[in-house]
Amino acid sequence: MTIYLIRHGQSEFNALNLEPGAPDPMIIDARLTDLGKQQALAAREQIQDLGIQTVLASPLTRAIQTAKLIFDGIAPIQVTPAHRERLDHACDIGRAPAELASDFPELTFDHLDDIWWHTGPQNKYGVPEEPVEMFDQRIQKFRDSLVQHTNRPLAIVGHGNTFRSLAGFDMQNCEVRPFPVP
Structure with missing residues (x-):
């Protein structure tokens, strides 16, 4: 059965529409804008007849917010x-599981490490940049793990670079796209 990829709604960072090379605005764990919330509610209408059984959401707040707006009352979110x-x-840059649990008490975060995001050498803004090769390896490992998720149709709520690495295409905010994998 099909897996559906859903990019998060417009975030505070996306709304800035920065030019390549622009200074980092230093928005930690960007949240959805009002437009991003509207996009998620529109996506909720699109998924009604897909029969999605399980949702995998990234722990970044914009992805969790998107998953909840689309799937609350429809399918469990992991x-x-x-x-x-x-x-x-x-x-x-993410937030500690305790902070996420405070914002989203109906979800489980105790399986996350206190620092679940990348750490390492920092750029000029103090942001620890994940090397592209390391990122691509992580996403390939995630792709390989998808065969373990047999409760399908499955939805994955995530991010632009993730889906580009995973599936080879770009996605708009709250776009819902089928992704056939074994």
């Missing part, structure tokens, strides 16, 4: 860090 965004801006 937060999994393997398909988080490649960290190269402050908006991709």
Whole structure:
């Protein structure tokens, strides 16, 4: 059965529409904008007849918010860090599981490490950039793990760079796209 990829709604970072090379605005774990919330509610209408049984959401707040707006009352949401965004801006720095649990008490975060996002050498803004090769390896490992998720149709709520690495295509905010994998 099909897996559906869903990119998160417009985030505070996306709304800035920065030019390549622009300074990092230092928005930690960017949230959805009002437009992003509207996009998620529109996507909720699109998925009604897909029969989605399980949802995997990245632990970044914008992905969790998107998953909840689309799937609350429809399918259970599991937060999994393997398909988080490649960290190269402050908006991709996560928050501790206790903070996430405070904001989303109906979800489980106790399986996450205190620091579940990439750590390592920092760029000029103090952001630990995840090397592209490391990111691609992580996403390939996540792709390989998808065969274990037999409760399908499955939805994955995640990020632009993740889906580009995973599936080879770009996605718009809250686009719902089938992804046939074994």
